[in-house]
Amino acid sequence: MSHAPSTHEQHGGHEHGAHDHGGMAKYVYVFFALCFLTTLSFLTYSDYWPQSLARHEVKRMFMMAVSCTKAMLVILFFMHVKYEANWKYVLTIPASMMSIFLMLALVPDVGARVHGMFGYGGSYSPERLEYVGKQADVDAMKQATMTVIGEHGAEHEGGAHEPGSVEEGKAVQKGQAEVEKEIK
Amino acid sequence: MATVAHGHHDSHADHGHPPKLVYQPALPLSNGKLFMWLFLSTEIMFFAALIGVFIVIRFGAIVWPLTHAVHLSEPIGAINTFVLLMSSVTVVLALEHARNNNSQMAKYFLTGTFVLGSIFLGIKAYEYNAKFQHGIYPWSPRSRIYERPDVYFGSAVRARVNELLAELKAAPAGEGAEKSAEQAAADAEREKLLNDLLAEASSTKEADLALLASKIMPMPLSETHAHHGGLNEEHPWLKMPVVIPGGNMWASTYFLLTGFHAIHVIIGLIVFGILLTMTFNASNAVIIENIGLYWHFVDLVWIFLFPLLYLF
Numbered sequence: 001m002s003h004a005p006s007t008h009e010q011h012g013g014h015e016h017g018a019h020d021h022g023g024m025a026k027y028v029y030v031f032f033a034l035c036f037l038t039t040l041s042f043l044t045y046s047d048y049w050p051q052s053l054a055r056h057e058v059k060r061m062f063m064m065a066v067s068c069t070k071a072m073l074v075i076l077f078f079m080h081v082k083y084e085a086n087w088k089y090v091l092t093i094p095a096s097m098m099s100i101f102l103m104l105a106l107v108p109d110v111g112a113r114v115h116g117m118f119g120y121g122g123s124y125s126p127e128r129l130e131y132v133g134k135q136a137d138v139d140a141m142k143q144a145t146m147t148v149i150g151e152h153g154a155e156h157e158g159g160a161h162e163p164g165s166v167e168e169g170k171a172v173q174k175g176q177a178e179v180e181k182e183i184k
Numbered sequence: 185m186a187t188v189a190h191g192h193h194d195s196h197a198d199h200g201h202p203p204k205l206v207y208q209p210a211l212p213l214s215n216g217k218l219f220m221w222l223f224l225s226t227e228i229m230f231f232a233a234l235i236g237v238f239i240v241i242r243f244g245a246i247v248w249p250l251t252h253a254v255h256l257s258e259p260i261g262a263i264n265t266f267v268l269l270m271s272s273v274t275v276v277l278a279l280e281h282a283r284n285n286n287s288q289m290a291k292y293f294l295t296g297t298f299v300l301g302s303i304f305l306g307i308k309a310y311e312y313n314a315k316f317q318h319g320i321y322p323w324s325p326r327s328r329i330y331e332r333p334d335v336y337f338g339s340a341v342r343a344r345v346n347e348l349l350a351e352l353k354a355a356p357a358g359e360g361a362e363k364s365a366e367q368a369a370a371d372a373e374r375e376k377l378l379n380d381l382l383a384e385a386s387s388t389k390e391a392d393l394a395l396l397a398s399k400i401m402p403m404p405l406s407e408t409h410a411h412h413g414g415l416n417e418e419h420p421w422l423k424m425p426v427v428i429p430g431g432n433m434w435a436s437t438y439f440l441l442t443g444f445h446a447i448h449v450i451i452g453l454i455v456f457g458i459l460l461t462m463t464f465n466a467s468n469a470v471i472i473e474n475i476g477l478y479w480h481f482v483d484l485v486w487i488f489l490f491p492l493l494y495l496f
Contacts, residue, residue: 024280031273038265041491042258045407063491070487078276078480080473085212091221095228102236109240133247133331133429140333140390141427142405144398149412 030077034070041066220474224481227448231485234444238437238492247430251494252404254434255318257311261494264307265486271300272483275476282469290464290472297479298456301449308446315435318401318416319426322439328423329431333393340425341385341396345378348422352378377419397427441489448482 043049044059053059076082081092211218242248251258278293315321319328330337352371384396400422401414416422428434455475464472 024277027273027276027280031269034269035266038262038269041495042262044495045258060496063495067488067491071484074272074480074484074487078272078483079477087211087213091225095225099232102232106236106240110243112244131331131336133427133431135247137332137394137427137429138247138403140394141398141403141429144333144391144394145402145405145412147395148398148402 027077030073034073037066037070037073214470216470216474217477220477224477227481231444231488234441235488235492238441241433241437242492242496245430245433249428249430249434250404250407252407252409253428254320254431254438255314256438256494257314258494260307260311261490264304265490267300267304267307268483268486271297271304272480274300275472275479278464279469279472279476282464282472283466285465287463287465290469291460294456294460294464294472298453298460301453301456301479305446305449305453308442312439315438317420319423320428320431320435322435322443324432327432327435328425329435330397330425330427331429331432333390333397333427335388335393337397337425337427338385338387338393341400342382344422344424345382345385349375349378349382374419374421377415381415381424394427400424401426401428403428438493441493445482445485445489448485452479452482 041063044062049059081088274293274296278290278297281287281289281293321327328340330340352375381396384392384399387393387396399415401416401424402412416424416426452475455478459472459475462468462471
């Protein structure tokens, strides 16, 4: 009788083993799927990303969806949760609820910030506003960088110092166009 | 549910003999596994808090630096992701082999996990070093990041220049002998550079200071624009203050998130190191399973950290 718990566990272990017989190949397939998904998250940066979906928000949602899919693969297969008994729901459902509550609770926090999603104004103190970087500083730095690159490119016309000096010039022009696009 | 075990001598009424109860487990999993899942739920809370704070700060910030402005390399982050995914596969294969009583293969795969985890830490150390080289540290005064090309930045540049000039003048000419001609020429060049910087940093106009900041460390113009050299890279001894709008908050959150994750990786590696001294078979494979759960969780956190930090 006192052996009951251990036989139960052994029984569970054996069941587990039977379930995963020939399962090593499955783990490798899951690994390849994860690698593919990791590559997918770079898709938003590539030329294949459709221009109509070029908004930051869409790209970020896509990346988060990819991350959640990868997480589900790791949880279900590597952590064996797919093959566990019903206790897994006791663990995962309250945790999922709490994570959704956390996200909802943080939304007003983001909204109340200076450059929040809903355009609410300042919770930065005047002292902080004095030191913090602003868009004007970013623009000033980009302008200054373009000037510096322009001078640098003119000095090293032969391209001896930087092999990409011609490319640099093109990049500067491209960068300038992109900066103007970003400002718009 | 408890059942009562019946002994041989039941005949005499023995009131001091309590019934022998045998308990069935409430959950079909071992104590160790239950503990590990409970511990992981606390870890989830921990990282959810950190990631939540990062999201609030990131999307609540007035400006946030581009990845190339803070010398972040997405391919290196992707390689790290790949390394951690592989280590997750090796630990799960080690478990399978241990369950099938292949102790030797289990040990190989555990070693593989340990090595891959160490590679992850090595790449992280390389990344951290790249940040430090550019003056990006988790906090001041180590951190040389200024948010704006303002008079505070100008005065910091002047302070650093004066420090270097003092060092140059105080440099001992070895063994009382005169400096070699090359040494003297190099010193003269350094002095000229420093004096030029001093002159530029003495301006109070922000446009001039922005120009100086761009010379010290140029700012990438867009996500795809390559990172250029600048004086700090050409002359590593300069270590001038740099201007990265939004850089301080970025550094703070980046080092916090990746630092805590790296601490968890180190703890995992210590445990794997201990596991490598043991031999595993079907009877104690559950140890690998439980430690594997922790390791998969570490991988899971990185799966979320990677796009948040590198791609957003």
